[in-house]
Amino acid sequence: MTDLRGKIINGRYKIESIVGVGGMSVVYRAYDLAENITVAVKVLKEEFLEDPQFRRRFETESKIISMLNHENIVTIHNVGFNDDLYYIVMEYINGISLKEYIEQEGKLSWENTTMFISQVLKALQHAHSRGVVHRDIKPQNIMLLADGSIKVTDFGIAKLTNVQTHTMTEKAIGSVHYISPEQVSGGVVDERSDIYSVGIMMYEMLTGRVPFDNDNPVSVAVMQLQNNAVSPKNIVPEIPQGLDEIVMKAISKEAVNRFQSVDEFLDDIEKLKRNPSIRFYQKYMAAADTTTAKREETGMKNTGRKKKKRVSVPGMVAIAAVLTAFIVFCITLLALNVGNSNEEVVDVKVPKLVGLYYEDVVENEEYADFNIIEEGRVYSDEYDEGVIVRQDPDDGKTVKKGSDLRVYISLGVKDLRVPDLSNKEYRAALIELSNMGLSGMKEEEESETVPEGYVIRTSPEAGSKITKDTRITIYVSSGVEVKTVMMPSLIGKTKNEASVILGENGLVATFTEVESTSPAETVVAQSIAEGTEVEEGTTVTLSVSKGTTETVEPKPPVEEAEKTKTITVSLPDYESSYTVVAYLNGTQVYSKVHSPSEESVEISLTGKGTQEVQVKIAELNLMIFTGTVSFD
Numbered sequence: 261m262t263d264l265r266g267k268i269i270n271g272r273y274k275i276e277s278i279v280g281v282g283g284m285s286v287v288y289r290a291y292d293l294a295e296n297i298t299v300a301v302k303v304l305k306e307e308f309l310e311d312p313q314f315r316r317r318f319e320t321e322s323k324i325i326s327m328l329n330h331e332n333i334v335t336i337h338n339v340g341f342n343d344d345l346y347y348i349v350m351e352y353i354n355g356i357s358l359k360e361y362i363e364q365e366g367k368l369s370w371e372n373t374t375m376f377i378s379q380v381l382k383a384l385q386h387a388h389s390r391g392v393v394h395r396d397i398k399p400q401n402i403m404l405l406a407d408g409s410i411k412v413t414d415f416g417i418a419k420l421t422n423v424q425t426h427t428m429t430e431k432a433i434g435s436v437h438y439i440s441p442e443q444v445s446g447g448v449v450d451e452r453s454d455i456y457s458v459g460i461m462m463y464e465m466l467t468g469r470v471p472f473d474n475d476n477p478v479s480v481a482v483m484q485l486q487n488n489a490v491s492p493k494n495i496v497p498e499i500p501q502g503l504d505e506i507v508m509k510a511i512s513k514e515a516v517n518r519f520q521s522v523d524e525f526l527d528d529i530e531k532l533k534r535n536p537s538i539r540f541y542q543k544y545m546a547a548a549d550t551t552t553a554k555r556e557e558t559g560m561k562n563t564g565r566k567k568k569k570r571v572s573v574p575g576m577v578a579i580a581a582v583l584t585a586f587i588v589f590c591i592t593l594l595a596l597n598v599g600n601s602n603e604e605v606v607d608v609k610v611p612k613l614v615g616l617y618y619e620d621v622v623e624n625e626e627y628a629d630f631n632i633i634e635e636g637r638v639y640s641d642e643y644d645e646g647v648i649v650r651q652d653p654d655d656g657k658t659v660k661k662g663s664d665l666r667v668y669i670s671l672g673v674k675d676l677r678v679p680d681l682s683n684k685e686y687r688a689a690l691i692e693l694s695n696m697g698l699s700g701m702k703e704e705e706e707s708e709t710v711p712e713g714y715v716i717r718t719s720p721e722a723g724s725k726i727t728k729d730t731r732i733t734i735y736v737s738s739g740v741e742v743k744t745v746m747m748p749s750l751i752g753k754t755k756n757e758a759s760v761i762l763g764e765n766g767l768v769a770t771f772t773e774v775e776s777t778s779p780a781e782t783v784v785a786q787s788i789a790e791g792t793e794v795e796e797g798t799t800v801t802l803s804v805s806k807g808t809t810e811t812v813e814p815k816p817p818v819e820e821a822e823k824t825k826t827i828t829v830s831l832p833d834y835e836s837s838y839t840v841v842a843y844l845n846g847t848q849v850y851s852k853v854h855s856p857s858e859e860s861v862e863i864s865l866t867g868k869g870t871q872e873v874q875v876k877i878a879e880l881n882l883m884i885f886t887g888t889v890s891f892d
Contacts, residue, residue, distance in 0.1 A: 262306060264288060266836055270340055273301055273349060284308050285318070289352060292337075299337060300353070304346035315346060322348045324415045327390050332383035334403075334413045353411050355687060358461075359399035364688070365695070367468035367496065370503055370536075372695060374529055376402075376410055377462055381526045383412040384458070388451045388522055395449060397457035398438040399464065406687040408694055436477045436484070437470045441513050444481045452515040455525055459510025459518075466503070467495045471511070485513075498636065502531075502538045509544050537635075537652035537666070610665065612655035613648045618669045621648065630665040637669045641728065645672035678732060680722035681715045686736045689715050697728050704738040712739035742795055749790040751887070755781045755804050766796035773806050775890045777870065780807025785887020787830055789876075792884065803887060823891040824866045829875050829884060831858055839878040844889075845871045851878070867891045 264275040265288070273290045279300065280287040288301045308314035322339040325348075329335075338349040358376065362368065368376075380402060387394060394415060401414040436444075440456035443449055464470050471489035474480050489511055493504040506528055512518045519525040531538055608629045613621055618634065621627055635652070643649045650668040653659060676696065681689040686702065693700045700718075710716045719733040720726060745765045750758040755771060762769045776784045785803035788794060831840070834856055842850035842863050850863050865873065868891045875885035 264303065268293070269301065269345070269347060270338075273299065275301065284314055290349075292349075298352045300350045302348045302350060309344070309346065315341075318346050318348070321415050324392055325350070327392065328387055328415075330383055330386040332379045332410055332412055333386065334411050353403045353405065353413070355403050355405040355411075357400050358402035358404050358410070358465075361404050361691070362399055362465060362468065368465045369695070370466060370499055373462060373465040374503070374533055375408065376404070376465070377458065378526065378529055378533075379410045380412060380458060380461075381522050381529065383410075384451075384454050385522045385526065387412075388454070393449060393451055394454050394457075395443070396435065396438075397454050397461060398435045399461055400435070402461075404691070406690045408691070436480045437472065439481075439484065440515070441485050442515060444484050450515070451521065452518050455510055455519050455522065456512075456515075458525070459507055462507050463489065463492055463511065466492045466499055466507070469495075488513075500532065500536045500538075502528075502536070502540055505540045505544060506532065509540070537650060537668075606661040607658050608661050608663075610651075610653050610655050610657045610659060613651050613665070613667055614655070615643070616648055617646050618648055618667065619646065621667075627665075629661045631662060633664055633666045635666040635668050637671050639672065639674035640670040641673055643670040643672075645670055676726050676728060676730075678718055678720050678722050678724045678726055681718055681734065682722065683710065684715050686713055686715060686734065689734055693732060698726075698730065698732055700732045700734045703733055703735050705735045706739065706741050707737040708740050710737040712737050744793050744795055747786075747788045747790055747792040747794055747800070750783045750786050750800075750802060753783050755783065755802070758783050758802055762800055767794070768797065768799040770799055770801050771804050772801060774803045775892060776805035776807075776888065778805040778807070780805055782807075785873075785885075787885065789883035789886055792832070792882065822866050822868050824864055825889050825891055826862050826864050827873065827885075827889060828860055828862050830860050832877070832882070832884060834877075838880070840884075841876055841878050843874045850875075865889055865891075 264286075265277060266275065268274045269290070272294050273292055275288045275290045277289045278286060279289045284305055286303050286305060288303065290299050290301045291297075292299050304314065304318045319341060322336065325334065325336040326339075334353065335351040336348060337351065340347050340349075356364075380397070384394065384397070392415070394412070396414060397412075401412065403411040403413055405411070438457045438460045440449070440453040441447075443453055460470060472480050472483035472487060474483065489508070491504055492507055493499045493501065506525075510518055510525065519528075528540060606629075610630075611627060613627075613632075622632055638649060640647075640649045647670045648667045649670045652666045676698075679692060679696070681692065684692070690700050705716055707716050714737050716735045716737050718735065720730070726732075743766070745767065747767075748761055748765060750761060753761065759769045774784060776782075778784050782805045783802050784805050787801035788798070829840075831854060837853055837855050839851060839853050840861055840863075841848060842865070844865055844867055849865060852861075854861060863875065865871075867889070870888050870890045870892070873885065873887055873889050874883060876883045
């Protein structure tokens, strides 16, 4: 594909660099000359311009994003479709993908997972309310900003819910690790397909891996249809039970058993944030039973008779297992009732255990009516080590005597130390601090060893013991300062005077002797024109006159033949092509376009005697050489 860097699209968007390459498009960073802002320009690759299907998909993406307006969805600014260029202009997101962040961290805490997922769900809530199903939710399409906010991107295979899609032949399938079973099988795709993909993404965030993986994509697709995922809590035990239940519900094989809307999904996430001890199992089971009953009832009304349902061998095995478990449960319950037929079940109120030492509670007969279970140990800024910080159920609730009372115990204040952020990109460093519950303040500083935008050091320094309210100052490299000076006029100065002037301006002089009628040791030309801005340390070549040392008897004038001389002129460092024009005694004798990569140009001049030469950049009206040339 043609590299657009350095070009201006639509007379407005100046392409600066490539920020990403996908299967069908290239994303450039560009500068909007009209709005004076940085933007992202997504361009369809040339090889797909002749394919109507790819053009249609590209146009669909632009239309769908234009319908959406939400803080967690990438914003579209402009679109352009013509025979040789299809492009979408979007807001430029200065961040990393969620996939990159997961790979960087290994796995995320459940708190960060729910924080990011809540934003994804709110973006989908907005999209679904406008009838848009994304169909390709995955960490690669979620951009993470330094402040912890996210942006959902790439609506390339999104669809409107009033347009039915049943097949995989329309390239409407997302990444095979995150797609729903109905996308694999060619079933009806709706909002619940996005919910499945979000569930798979949550699974990866919490465990550091996807539930179904194989080197062969087809095998992964089959696993999406047939295999059941291992519970995230079996991989990472510290995950709250309620969150584990949320993930497993979201990735149910049957769409009817998932959350039926993003609203439901988001509601349970928010409940979990407020109460990490909450559990949803009974609620989910009841909802599944009700949904199944409604579905069967609807089927009977439509047909006028009860439908016979074919049950697969795996289904029969599952039914048999459920029936067996139910029978065992009934027998156990009967035995308990027989053994305790003379005992009355007593209701008791849950005491407040938060703030008490766990060892004192388990040894105290006052709490003998409860089965106290240590659920886990957590760091706490509020409670000393060994003190109960949370309980489930909460105090004041009425339960049966002998019920479980689960408690979380303090590990004390976590020993917080400043992480080593040196040589890390600033945004990544800020996210790392945020994950630790810390905040950072940016200070820029010049550095000759650390690249621009990367961390030099922190204050307090790495390894220092701190508290959560400590503000970390992050010193970020602004690169090496480049000092510039204006080129002085040296023509007519003596060699010594010119050398002193250049030295005072931080420039270096070199000299070459030329034939001239000017007095000896006088500067007659300089390689960099007066008024040109140059970096300190730049070398300037000065042409000085040899002068005349003998008396020459006048001779009758003889018609001189023209001669050709070649001069070499240094070219400035400029970002795009430009035209170099040369004049000999005011007459244009040279004009040619040069590329930014050229450092100098050789210009052949034809004349006689000594003539004035001027060379300049036409577009900038910038003089880069002025002096005389002798054709003797």
